[in-house]
Amino acid sequence: MMQVSEITWTETEKEIAQQAFKKAYDREIMALIDYVQDQSDKIAKIEDVWYLHDFLSARRHQIDGKYDYRYSVLLFVFAQLLKEGWLYLEDIQGLEREKVSKISALSRM
């Protein structure tokens, strides 16, 4: 059983984690912007506008909840981002092997 609360992060690991977090966030945001602009170009009637609004409401809520940079939950956050394709394993190279293994394992759950 993983004991997340006992995991410690070295300063180097914190830097790697912060950069990886930011990379994943930037990738997801860029994809979101692309999607919004693509959908916007296709708007022809009011229902398309309200669909875009509903979509943004849902995505905003998801993104606000998901990008939680607290070390107590960071392995779970990274696992989720890895699963969704916003984080790559190469982004977290340099974290101790145990953390990378846990992130990988969690991402397959």
Added chain:
Amino acid sequence: MMQVSEITWTETEKEIAQQAFKKAYDREIMALIDYVQDQSDKIAKIEDVWYLHDFLSARRHQIDGKYDYRYSVLLFVFAQLLKEGWLYLEDIQGLEREKVSKISALSRM
């Protein structure tokens, strides 16, 4: 004092009113779509996406509340639309003079 509840609408007036209502709605929606597409083209960062979301939340609420086609409130609705520039006086030509006068007067309040 206006007695809105006592106002009656002939069948011809109802047809004119429905068409005027639809014209105003279509104009406002077209302007909204133009604005959304224009803003969307300018999105460069996530704050721009959330601004668009906030804007759509507000406009959806306004539009849902404003386009209320009940004869008991229609003079007020038309006055509001006239004031905002979505309805033109020529759209309501054919309504009895008394109604047009009330709509005009209310639109200047």
